[in-house]
Amino acid sequence: MKRLLMAMVAAAALATPAALVLAQDAFKDDVDKTMKVADTNKDGKLSGDEAKSTYKEREDALNAIYRESIGKDASERIDEIYKKYDGVISYRDFLKADGDDDMTVTREELTEFYARTNTKHSKGPPKLSDKDFEVMAAEELDEMWPRLLKFDADKDGKLSREELIKFAASEMKESEKRMMESELPRIMEPPPVEKDGK
Ligand SMILES: [Ca+2]
Numbered sequence: 001m002k003r004l005l006m007a008m009v010a011a012a013a014l015a016t017p018a019a020l021v022l023a024q025d026a027f028k029d030d031v032d033k034t035m036k037v038a039d040t041n042k043d044g045k046l047s048g049d050e051a052k053s054t055y056k057e058r059e060d061a062l063n064a065i066y067r068e069s070i071g072k073d074a075s076e077r078i079d080e081i082y083k084k085y086d087g088v089i090s091y092r093d094f095l096k097a098d099g100d101d102d103m104t105v106t107r108e109e110l111t112e113f114y115a116r117t118n119t120k121h122s123k124g125p126p127k128l129s130d131k132d133f134e135v136m137a138a139e140e141l142d143e144m145w146p147r148l149l150k151f152d153a154d155k156d157g158k159l160s161r162e163e164l165i166k167f168a169a170s171e172m173k174e175s176e177k178r179m180m181e182s183e184l185p186r187i188m189e190p191p192p193v194e195k196d197g198k
C-alpha cells in the first residue's frame with residue numbers, strides 16, 4: 001500500500017511538467033482567438049485599452065442590433081457578431097489574467113487564465129488582486145469626479161459631508177428615474193388575461 005502511494009506520488013511529480021505543456025496546448029486555441037481579436041496593435045500582448053476597446057466594440061455592435069431589430073429575429077446577425085469577436089475578454093477578466101499586475105497580459109498569463117478558469121487548477125479560479133480593485137476604483141472615481149465636483153458649492157476643491165449627501169441624493173434620484181423608465185413599458189402593458197381553469 002505504502003509502495004503504491006509512493007509510486008503515485010512519484011508519478012504525480014513526473015506528470016507536472018507534462019501537465020504544463022498540456023495546458024499550453026489545450027488552451028492555445030483560446031489564447032490565439034483572444035490575441036487575434038484583442039491584440040489590435042499586434043505586439044503579442046494585451047494592454048488594458050485593447051481589452052476595453054474590443055469588448056466595447058462587441059457590446060456596441062450587439063446593442064445596435066438589439067435596437068434595430070425589436071420584434072424581429074436577429075439571431076443570425078447576433079451569431080455573426082459573437083463569431084467576429086470570439087475570444088474578447090472584459091476589462092475585469094483582463095485584470096484577473098494580469099497575474100503580475102503590470103497592466104499587460106502576455107500569452108503565458110492568458111494561458112494560465114484559461115487553464116485556471118476552465119479546469120480544476122491547483123491554484124483555483126483567477127481572482128482580482130488588491131491592486132486590481134484599486135485600478136477599478138480609481139477609474140470609477142475618475143469617471144465620477146466631474147459629477148462630484150459640481151456639488152462643491154463653496155469651490156474649495158473638497159467635499160464636505162453636506163455636499164457629499166447632496167451628490168449621493170442626486171445620484172439616487174437619477175437611478176430612481178432610470179428604474180421608473182425601464183419599468184414603464186411593463187406598467188403600460190395590459191394585465192395578462194386569466195386563463196380559465198387555472
Ligand atoms: Ca497589444
Ligand SMILES: [Ca+2]
Binds near residue numbers: 100101103
Ligand atoms: Ca502581466
